[in-house]
Amino acid sequence: MPDPSSPSDIAPTRLRVALAGQPNCGKSTLFNALTGLSQHIANYPGVTVDKKSGRYRDGALSVEMVDLPGTYSLTSFSLEERVARAFLRDEQPDLIVNVIDATNLRRGLYLTFQLLEMGFPVVVALTMTDVAASRGLSFDLATLSERLNAPVVPVVGHKGTGRDDLRAAIRDVAGRRDAIPPATLNYGDLEADVTALQVRIADLPAITDTVSARWLAVKLVEGDDEAQRVLRAHVNNAHGLLDQARRAAVAFEARAGLSVGDHIAGCRDHLAGDILATCVTRSDTGRRPLTERIDRVLLNRWIAPAFLVLTVWTIYQLSIVQGYELTKVTWPLLAGFRDLAGDVLPSAGFLHDPVLRSMGLWMVDSANALLNYVPIFLILFALIAILEDSGYMARIAFILDRILHRFGLHGQSTLPFILAGVFAGGCAVPGVMATKGIPDQRARMATILTVPFMNCLAKVPLYTLLISIYFPESGGLVLFYLSTITIIFALLIAKLLSVSVLRHMETAPFVMELPHYHLPTVTGVLRRSVDRTWLYIKKVGTVVVAVATVVYVLLQFPGLTPERQAHYHDRAEAAIADFRAILADNPLLAAVPDQDSLTRLVNLYTDYRSDRMMVGSRAAAEALDERVRETHPALAPFIVRSRDPDARAAQGALRDLATTRKELRREMKDERIVNSALGQFGRALEPVTQFANFDWKINVALFSSFAARESSVATLGVLFDQPEGENQTLEERMGAQQKAAGYTALTAVALMLFFALYPPCLATTIMIRVQTGSYAWMAFSIVFPTILALTVASLTYSIGSALALSGLEMMTAIYLVALGLLLAVGLFKSPFGRTLPRPAYRPEQGGAA
Structure with missing residues (x-):
């Protein structure tokens, strides 16, 4: 940390400012107001949490703003908390802008005290002051600033109010940051022990050059594992300090009868309450807050489910249906780009094309397949941003969490499942991307691994093909079975994963904040929609082109004799x-x-x-x-x-x-x-897939659909040749050849169930790698569903054949068994399940905890 005894007289020309605050405090809106369009979004190294940075100029001063993940504290429970704390400790920003919701000042100060304790100069941005004023709250800003030893600036982010004042405060604090003494908090009965440990740590330059001695002392007494690792990394023999901290904690808990963590939290809350009493005045306006009035309707036990279904339907209608209509406008542009590429590449031969041309057009086609869905993603991400900014996204999680947590999932798993296709028509890629907001790591992984089971739009063509051939009289019932059994499978598999491979994964205390309702800004919604779509294109598109090269070679090799x-x-x-x-x-x-x-x-x-x-x-x-x-x-x-x-x-x-x-x-x-490496691969798989009655043609079609689900039907169209002199549809060709191929309605049921549980497509698999940061989980997302899908398909065909059941009878039996198992598991409380308290809405506090 800087030495307060030697203040700098040289005004800085560059600043790195961290923007820190609790979730839903208006931090992102303020970040947008400060930085405008000069923003960059990436990921923090090794994790999937967004790293958002932006710049602005204030005269000769260049300021880089880094928007830290929203976090309630600087403990190490959640990924967001660990990322925020690691950034502050390792990157050492010049100062911190702490964003606090004026309507929830007492709760917001809990994080403020920890930021001050880390020794950083702090500027407090008090947001939502307009909402606070409408509730009859007024603030003595001078007293509040004095008590926090930090300037306090009222701002209204979406209106730009207070932006210039905040920039001026940043400039002022930056100019005298070395002369500002750090604020401290008195921990009562524990203060003497903390101070004694702080004094010893302060004599260790290797530590104090990295972290605040005061902050580290408090964390060591709390028994924080990461603080202990920091100490061991910088001190050769840390046992003495660790023993002193441990003895202090044990002695305090013995005489006080409560844990150190509870005492420290209590001290911070008591100070926050005292500051609130001296700095905030409340006058009774006689009106209930707008948020509470809206929630009395939208969270009503009868209205809430209906409004949620309406919201989901609207998302599908606007993004999938209308977005797909927009692809009719964008596709000619992509087709024109393909024509342009064709003109640049070597000309086609009469029978054989030059490798450069065929491979180049293959790459363009692969990229176009990705880019064709950009309009859908733009609308989809814009709608997600509206739900997030308005405050309703948290309500969705609140409504469904009580059900989902029984299966190892989280209320915030709802959106990924919706995007992936709870009803037919989603896409697993944005579904996997949307899991980054789930704070519970175990539930997040369970969601990532089960999202691909949903009914993405690309699965529908194969379902439609098989139903039209084998179930023309009962197609509606079979389609209902398929569209709902995938949800049943996802919940059951999530439960299985939660009590097995994910059992030892970290879980975070369940805290759900129901933010105030806000009117989203057009600029904020558009910016996030474009940023997220661009991130998708960069992360998926580059790898898709690379893998497309491998697929191209496998389809060409060894070629014709x-x-x-x-x-x-x-x-x-x-x-x-x-x-x-x-x-x-x-x-x-x-x-x-x-x-x-x-x-x-x-x-x-x-x-x-x-x-x-x-x-x-x-x-x-x-x-x-x-x-x-x-x-x-x-x-x-x-x-x-x-x-x-x-x-x-x-x-x-x-x-x-x-x-x-x-x-x-x-x-x-x-x-x-047929003679390619993929074709030969399909024949090699027949000894394994024969129990599901899959021959080499089905194997090749399924394997090709790994690159894109639509490829399954396209490949079948190639493998089932058109009779000479006729022009039959694929349904007619497969129907006519089914007896020769040995296919039955049971084969169709086995194939549809296999397809429902099949490993995610290439783009989704890549996104799983991106979101988990692990090739091992990427491999697991391929191997586990393959084994599961083949097992289910083989049992379906073998049992159905042994019992002489029709395809519809077997499908009905499987559905009823799965539904019964779902109800049984849902009613059974596993000892490995999450035991943290469930959320309960508290209108008087404006949130749930």
Whole structure:
């Protein structure tokens, strides 16, 4: 820490300021007001908590603001508390802006005392003063500032009120920070012991250069594990200090009859109450606070569930439904980017494309698959920001926590499940991302590992395909089973994980703050929506492209045999010969004298047909035709419609040649997939998957869906070939070939259940790695669901076959068994479950604890 005896006369030109405060105190709004658009969001090293920083200039002074995670104290219970404390201890900011909710001053001061005890210069930003005034609260700011030994500045973040005053206070304190003596708190009967330990620590420069001697002394007497680690890291022989702290704590607890932690908390609360009595005046306005009046309606036992369902439906309607409509606007832009990439890359061959072109377009397609959902994410994250800023998000957790905690989950697990698809139509990636707000580490991990079981939008195509083939008369009932059994499975598996692999994981004391209702600001909502979407694109998109390279190689290797390549080459030569024979007497044939020019012609025709499908008006079509005439005058008669007999004959011959070429390329692609490493992998899995009646085609489809769930249906469409001379749908093709393949309705049930429990897709798996910071948990999220899904699917088919049950009968039986097990587990209180007190809403305190 700086030496108070040698104040600096040199005004600083750069400052690093930490913004600290309890959750829902208006800290983020104030951060936005101070820094504007100059913000950067990342993660703290090794953890998934947001690290938000921003800058602003105050004359010649450059100020970096670091928004610390919201935390009630600087203990080490929750991840947020540990991150905030580690930042203050290790990064040593120049000063701290402590944000306190004016309507809850007594509770906010609990953190203030600890910040002051760490020895940092502090500026107190008193937020929500407008709300406090409406409740009849008035503050003696001069007295409050004197008692805290820190300037107190009233601010209203969303209005920008007090922003300049706060910047001035920061500048003033920064200019004389070395001369400000740290404030201390008297701990009564424990003060002598704390002071004695503080004196000894103060004589150890290795420690005092890193942490405050006063803060470390208090923490050592409290028995704080992290404080003990800090001491051992900086002192070779720390046993004497540790023994002294331990003896002081034991002696105090023996004579006082209560723990050191309780006594210290009591002293801080008593001082906060005394400050409140001397600095705050309350006048009775005769009106109940608006927050309480709203909660009397929204938290009503009958209205609360209905309003929650309406909120969920609105989120889906606006983000998934309307957001998907927006993809119709953005997709042409992405398709245009793909066309641009195709123009830059080497041209396509007649049968074989250069590796650079095929691989480049594969990467573009992989990126486009991700970017196509950006409109959905923008709306989704904006709605989440509105729920958070308005204060209703905490109410959702409050409403559902009592149920979810029985299964090892948390009230704040609700939002991730909603986003992932409690009803069909979500996405597991934002669901996993939303778990970072769950303070209970065990519940957070249980949520991360069960979110992928929800019904994401990409699962629906396979469900629809199988139901239309095998359950045409009872499709609604089967779809209801699927949409609800996933929730049942998620709750049961969360309970299983909580009492097994997650049993020893840390849990935090359950504290739920029901903040005051606020009107979200447009700027704040838009900024967070864009920031979170950009974070998603950066973290997932970069890795998706890398993994897409591996998938590409597996689909290409080992490729076609020389004999099969010669076969397709001969068919292509025959088609080209037919084309030239048809146009033997046509003068336009001179425009394509060799193979290269003919390939350019077919590519031009393919691009023209693609562009023609995108145009929306006759004028645009005519403009496209004119562009082709200008850029390719010799080839335009083959492509642009004309009344000239030679041109029409040339166009017919080219159309037939392009159709043949397209068919040959599709057949080559299909055969390459069948003989690829993935295809061979599917056959190698048959001895394991045969008990679920999965053959190599289903195995390949399921494996390909690991990259993207939609790939399952697309792969099946490739593997079940179109009969020659017919144009059947995939449902018709699979239905016609099901007997030959040995598929039954039981196979369909097993496949749908497997798909419901299947490991998360590639993007979700990567996000699990990002959120957990562990490759081990990433691997677990793949291995465990695979074993579980294959077990359930194998038992489904084997038991159903042994009992001669129909697919619908087996599905009903599984559903009833799972539902009965859910009720039994929900009513049974496990000794390993969470035993912390449940939240109880207290309107007079404006929150729950």
